[in-house]
Amino acid sequence: MATISEQTFFLDPDFEGTLQQQLQHMVTSAILSGRLKPGDKLPSSRKLAAHLGISRITVTLAYTELLANDYLTSRGRSGYYVSLSAPRPPAFDLTRGGSEDSVDWSRALGQKFSTYAPLHRPPDWRRYPYPFIYGQTDPTLFDHRNWRVCAMQALGQRDFEALTADYYERDDPKLVEYILRHILPRRGITARPEEVLVTLGAQNALWITAQILLTQRRLAAFENPCYPGLREILNQTRCKTLAVDVDTDGLDPTALSGEVDAVFTTPSHQCPTNATLPLERRRALLDRAEADNFLVVEDDYEFEMSFLDTPSPALKSLDRHGRVIYIGSFSKSLFPGLRLGYLVGSEPFIREARALRALVLRHPPGHLQRTAAYFLSLGHYDSQIKRMGLAYGERRAVMDQAIRAHGLTMAGDAQFGGSSFWMTTPQGVSSSALADALLDHGVLIEPGRAFFAPDAPDDRHYRLAYSSIPADRIAEGIARLAQALTRLQTGPGRPHRTPAPMSF
Structure with missing residues (x-):
């Protein structure tokens, strides 16, 4: 002692x-x-x-x-x-080095997933003064106080079972009830509890859906450009794939093959172009699905951000034959780290999705589900959406004005809102080179190459998001972007390099 x-x-x-x-x-x-x-x-x-x-x-x-x-x-x-009964360190020596790894991992690995290259976002992106980064949270817009109150309420004795119990394959009934009564009706969708599954975000929902629907003999159609994660999910199922180019109205149903088994689409805010599928195309897609006997997977990841106009009806709301599987997410409307989403589909599909999820993770954490249920049911979620809509509307107007003032080119324009612009560079200018050149000027953009199919690369598009940047910084950030474009057009391009963390 x-x-x-x-x-x-x-x-x-x-x-x-x-x-x-x-x-x-x-x-x-x-x-x-x-x-x-x-x-x-x-x-x-x-x-x-x-x-x-x-x-x-x-x-x-x-x-x-x-x-x-x-x-x-x-x-x-x-x-x-x-304390004499305090936890004690292990009796064996942790300082000794481990044995040499003699495994030939190139042969031992049955499948490789690390070849997937997601969109690069510097982990210290908040240190850049002009971060046009998509999908991140602006802490000034989030209701921290009420979220903490709901989290504490979910920790209380009354909710002890929701916090500690193993739900096995089930979900928090309070959260499911709110999704059924308040979230889905906004999209014109009616469903029963047996037709809803809570997921760890939209990407988890996409993975579950692909695993259930696809085999090596089946054909999946998806949009080009599209969310890069979806393309990799489809590749990992080893199914046959068909990339369908989108136009200003999104996916064209007439471009689909008659052999397709499943179509993955983002009809309300096409990712990344922001195109909105018109009502006539929505109906045409559902007619094709019934005539050619395929399913439609609708990723409605950003419908809450429809602050410019009332959103179009969800494909699922128009579905009369059970052919649409609907995916929703709280990641964009609350915060990405929440990782909560949901699947809506016919009961036989949800039964299989529930069983598959149970094999991987049982269920999303009970405390997280109950906290979200309280936040939604007490009205804080609706206030959050309204606050974000007003802020995004202001930022979008400022960015739109700055883009037009500097003569930059939009490649797509959202009709209902969203949180980004889809842009294109002048002929001969690489968006990767542009993103690289902007780092030294404190500006972050997202080059669009990752969104396009590998056999049809495109390095002229890029995405400008306004969810993570205050309105008063947008104009200067766009001005710096325009200056960088001018330099790249008039002088020799800079060689591409890996961005280094910077402080400003």
Whole structure:
């Protein structure tokens, strides 16, 4: 047993959490690593507070929490000691190096997934002053306070079962009920609980759907350009694929093969062009589906962002023969890290989807589902959508004006809203080179090459999103983009390089 000096404790300025949490982390880490032994005496709260330059009550609260978790014990007026029953480090030596890996992984791997190259977004994108990055959250628009209240409510004793129980293949009934009564009716869709499955976002829903519907002998049609993740999901099923070029009205049903088994489409906000499928094409697609006996997978990932006009009816709402499988997501309307979405389809399909999901992850975390259910049912979600719609409307107007003022070229224009513009560069200018040149000027854009099929590469398109950039920075960011385009047109292009993290 030893008395531990307060001089051995130091605060980490980069620690993500409160001072109390950092103190708890320091003590538990020292115990679990073996640096603090059972029976060792810790410095008094007064001495440790004075040494670290923090409040004594902060140290006392940290010690109290450690007492409750049996890391520490208190001996009257003698002070705090490491508990004799505190968790102990493993008996084996963790410092010894592992054995040499002699496996030939090029032969051992049955399938390879790492060849997929998703859209590159610097992890420190928030450090760039002009981030035209799609799908990220603007913290100024999110209702942190009410989300925390709902999370705390979901942690309460009343919801203990929702927090801790294994639902097996089931979902939180409160969340399913809200989806059925409030979310789906906005799209003209009616469904029963047996026809809904909660997923970990739209991408998880796409993967489940593809796994169930497709085999090596089946043909899947998808839009070109499209969401890159979908194309890779289809490739991994080893099915036959058909890339169908979209036009200003989205997917053309007459371009589909009569042999197709499933069509994957984003009719309301085509990804990435923002084209909206007109009502006549929607009906024509459903007529083809019935006549040629194929299914339609409708990814309605951004319908809540329809702030310019009332959105077109969902394909699922027009479906009279059960041929549409509908995918929705809360990632764009709440925050991408939430990873909650849902599948809506005929009961036999949802039964299989539920069984497949249970084999992979059982169900999305119960606490997360219940928190979202409270946030939605208490009206916070509708307020969030309204607030985001107003902000996005303002940003879109500012960006539209700046784009036109600098003579930039739009390749597609959304009719109902969304959160981005689809752009094209002048002839001879690569969007990858443009994105690379803009890094040194604090501007982030998304080159469009990844959206196109590999056998028909396109490096002239790019996406400009306004979900992550304040309105007052948009004009300057667009001006810098226009200047970079001018330099690339009049001077030698810069060689492409991997973006390096920058600070501004």
